[in-house]
Amino acid sequence: MIQYLLRLFGRRPLKHPPAPFRIFTLMVLILAYGTTGYLYFELPQNPSLTWMDGAWYSIVTMTTVGYGDFFPKTTGGRLAVAVPLMFFGIGLLGYVLSLAASALVQAKNKELHGMSDLSLEGHLAIINYPGLSKVERVLDELNADPSFGELDVVLVDEDLTELPPELARRGVRFVRGNPTRDETLTRAAIDHAKYVVVLSQKPGDAHSDDHNVAITLAIEGRPGEVHTVVECVDYSAQELLRKAGCDAIVCTSRFDAHFLSNELLNPGVQEVVDELTTNLRGQQIYITPIARSEGLAYEKVVELGAKQGHIVIGARAGGVMKLNPSDGPTLSSGDAVISIGTTRMNPL
Numbered sequence: 251m252i253q254y255l256l257r258l259f260g261r262r263p264l265k266h267p268p269a270p271f272r273i274f275t276l277m278v279l280i281l282a283y284g285t286t287g288y289l290y291f292e293l294p295q296n297p298s299l300t301w302m303d304g305a306w307y308s309i310v311t312m313t314t315v316g317y318g319d320f321f322p323k324t325t326g327g328r329l330a331v332a333v334p335l336m337f338f339g340i341g342l343l344g345y346v347l348s349l350a351a352s353a354l355v356q357a358k359n360k361e362l363h364g365m366s367d368l369s370l371e372g373h374l375a376i377i378n379y380p381g382l383s384k385v386e387r388v389l390d391e392l393n394a395d396p397s398f399g400e401l402d403v404v405l406v407d408e409d410l411t412e413l414p415p416e417l418a419r420r421g422v423r424f425v426r427g428n429p430t431r432d433e434t435l436t437r438a439a440i441d442h443a444k445y446v447v448v449l450s451q452k453p454g455d456a457h458s459d460d461h462n463v464a465i466t467l468a469i470e471g472r473p474g475e476v477h478t479v480v481e482c483v484d485y486s487a488q489e490l491l492r493k494a495g496c497d498a499i500v501c502t503s504r505f506d507a508h509f510l511s512n513e514l515l516n517p518g519v520q521e522v523v524d525e526l527t528t529n530l531r532g533q534q535i536y537i538t539p540i541a542r543s544e545g546l547a548y549e550k551v552v553e554l555g556a557k558q559g560h561i562v563i564g565a566r567a568g569g570v571m572k573l574n575p576s577d578g579p580t581l582s583s584g585d586a587v588i589s590i591g592t593t594r595m596n597p598l
Contacts, residue, residue: 269349276342277312284308284335288320291327312339362413364426371442373402375476377429377465378449379410382417388447389420394529397594401445406438430464432472441474448480448496459487463494470495526590537566538587541597545580551587554598560591 267275285304293299299320307320312335322328360366374392376385385405392398404423405413413424427434429448440446448465450458459482466480478496482488485503492499512519525532540546548565555562564573566586572579573588581587589595 273342273346273349276345280312280335280338280342281305281308284311284331287331287335288322288327291324291331292322295323308335311335312342314340314343362418362424363411364407364413364424366423366425367437368404368423368425368439370402370404370423370439372444373404373439373442374445374447375404375406375438375440375443376447376449377406378451378462379405379407380449380451380453382414384449384453385417388449389422391529395594404438404443406434408434430461430468432468435468435472440469440476441472443474443476446476446478448478450481450483453502454483456484456487458482459484459490463487463490466491466494466496533590533592535563536560536589536591536594538589538595539597540581540583540585540587542583545582546598547580548575548578551581551598555587555589555591555595558591558595559593560589560595562587562589564588 285301285308288304288307289299289301303320310317310320311332314336322332357366376388379385389403402423403421404425405417406425406427406429408426408428410424410426413422417424425434425438427437429435435441446469448462448469451461452458462480462482466478469476469478477498479498479500480491480496482491482499482501483503485501488499488501509520509523526535528534540551551565552562564571564575565579565581565588566572567579567581568585571588587595587598
């Protein structure tokens, strides 16, 4: 029997009990001492007192509330019960508050350093951190579109040690880890995300595309359905990204020659494209899906767009993009309308 008790009390949980257990034990002991001591000294002079009255006095005194409805009138009750109860009550309260503050600080530091496990749904995940200005520009553009709404944003990066204060003020969450690993993607709740944007880790470095291909494979290989948009540097990397299963690819090198030649031949084209593609000002290009099973004539689409204040400039029929078409294709479900307007057009 003695050996069993020694083994029991020699276990780690009993040698080093957790904080909640210590608080509970101290509270029970102090409460028991205050209740029994109060009744021991005060019951002879006030026979109507009950155990509940003694417990209530102990709780009120321990928490430093001090309602004054019950208090010791005897010298023994004041010196032997009330004074120790006050000191131990304040000490216990300070201990609890210190543990709570420490837990809050640790949780905040853990979140800022990207070590937390997130529980989100329908959010946007931004993979890789090329720089503060790039991430802020992406967020500004998305927040300017009403369709984006108030989605939670999660930044996932392996090299970033702490979330920048500018992003923390925007409510961005941070997960630090290798985005090609399932453990990191699980902590970022990728399976429940609505959108994923994969940025180039090092803009201008073609080797960043190899990393983005691996990230895309890791995301698309998971069971969740998420819309992925991947940035690439080298135009030739698009084929690998498409095979990896991403939904859309943005290749900056695809447009550099276009901009240079058009700006030379048609000065001002760059400003026109900038206004048509930014959500922060002016009018934008919108691609609106056709929500109708039977055919819809292109001329009718132009009329419907004009009623909503849009200029229809083309259509995407059968997966082929046609701008200012002369043949006037018939559009149906699965096709889309390309238009210019101040706000997003309602589905046709």
